Amino acid sequence: MNTNSLSNQDHTGRKYTREWFAITAMIILLCINLSAIFFSNLILSSNNSKHAPLEQEFFNAEYGIRLSLPETWKYIDMSSGGTAFVMQFASSPETLEMLPEAPSIGAGIIIHSSGENHTIEEEFPGISGMDEINRIHALSLYNIAMLEQPYVFEIGGYPASSGVYLYQFKGGGVNAFGQQVIDMYSTDGRKTVVNLTLIARGNELIDIYAMSGPDEWNKYRSTLEAIINSIEISAWQR
Structure with missing residues (x-):
C-alpha cells in the first residue's frame, strides 16, 4: 500500500472539507443579508395611496x-x-x-x-x-x-x-x-x-x-x- 498516496488523499480531503465549510458559511451569511434586505424592501415597498385630507x-x-x-x-x-x-x-x-x-x-x-x-x-x-x-x-x-x-x-x-x-x-x-x-x-x-x-x-x-x-x-x-x-x-x- 502506498502510504504517500493515502496521505495525499487525506490532505486533499481535509482541504476540500475546509473549502466546503468556507463556501457554506459564505452562503449562509449571504442568505442572512439577502433576507434582511428583502424584509426591509418588503416593509418599504412603494405606496401608491394618497394621504387622507388633513382637515x-x-x-x-x-x-x-x-x-x-x-x-x-x-x-x-x-x-x-x-x-x-x-x-x-x-x-x-x-x-x-x-x-x-x-x-x-x-x-x-x-x-x-x-x-x-x-x-x-x-x-x-x-x-x-x-x-x-x-x-x-x-x-x-x-x-x-x-x-x-x-x-x-x-x-x-x-x-x-x-x-x-x-x-x-x-x-x-x-x-x-x-x-x-x-x-x-x-x-x-x-x-x-x-x-x-x-x-x-x-x-x-x-x-x-x-x-x-x-x-x-x-x-x-x-x-x-x-x-x-x-x-x-x-x-x-x-
Whole structure:
C-alpha cells in the first residue's frame, strides 16, 4: 500500500472539507443579508395611496405645537402646564387607547418632550449632529433595523432629523449602550415601524414617533408623513 498516496488523499480531503465549510458559511451569511434586505424592501415597498385630507387642526399655543390631521383622527393632549409634555394622535379611538404602546392596529403619533431643563447636551454629551443624535436615540429605544438613514432638515427654523426604523420595544432593560432604561413603549416584543423625528428647540429635544405595524406601514405611511410635514414649531408661550 502506498502510504504517500493515502496521505495525499487525506490532505486533499481535509482541504476540500475546509473549502466546503468556507463556501457554506459564505452562503449562509449571504442568505442572512439577502433576507434582511428583502424584509426591509418588503416593509418599504412603494405606496401608491394618497394621504387622507388633513382637515383637522391641532394647536397648543403654550408649548408651540401646531399640526394638521385627517378629520377622523383622534387625539389626547396630556400636557399639564409643566416643562414636559406628551401629545398623542391616532387613526381611531381604538388605536388611541393603545398609546403610548405601539399600536397593533392603525397608526399613531406621539409627540414628547422632557422639557426645557432636559438639555441635548445632558442626553447626548459631545454629539452635535442631528442625524447622529437621531441614530443614537433610536438605538437607545431598541431599534432592530434601520430602514432609512436619518436626514437633517428644519422645522420652523429649528434643526430636525428624521429616520425610519423597525423597532421591537421591550419595555425596559439594557439598551444598545449597556444603559438601564425604562421604556414606556412596552409591547411585549411587538415589531413596529417608526418614523422617528427629532427637533432641537434650543436645548430642548422634541421626539416625534409616527408608527404602525409592519403590515400596515405602507397603508398609513403617506398620511403619517403628511402630518409630520404639517407640523409647525414655535417658541414656548409661558
